[in-house]
Amino acid sequence: MKETKKRTLYECSHARVKGESIYCDKGYTLCIRPGDGHLEISRLAGGQRLALSICQSCPDYDSMGPPVPPEERGWLKKKVMK
Ligand code: SF4
Numbered sequence: 001m002k003e004t005k006k007r008t009l010y011e012c013s014h015a016r017v018k019g020e021s022i023y024c025d026k027g028y029t030l031c032i033r034p035g036d037g038h039l040e041i042s043r044l045a046g047g048q049r050l051a052l053s054i055c056q057s058c059p060d061y062d063s064m065g066p067p068v069p070p071e072e073r074g075w076l077k078k079k080v081m082k
Helices: 076-081
Strands: 015-018 021-024
Touching: none
Parallel strands: none
Antiparallel strands: 015 021
16 A cells, blocks of 8 residues: 655654664654653564654654655564564
8 A cells, every 4th residue: 555655753864763762852752652752662673654743744854865665664574574
């Protein structure tokens, strides 16, 4: 199925990975659940789309290039297929 064009964390230079979490170096809250506003890295590992609503209208979005195709996201699915 073709995906509609949305901004994702894969394309923004401000999305960073540290330890077991993904965070925004501009200080935006990526996860609304109680805590530090960071996302669990398992969402990246699982190849989720990561098109967060906060990024869609963010004034600090900084594109690093074209979207990452779904087949190149994540690494857990690839391990299962072996
Ligand atoms: S679009 Fe905005 S909120 Fe999303 S990662 Fe980039 S700077 Fe952070």
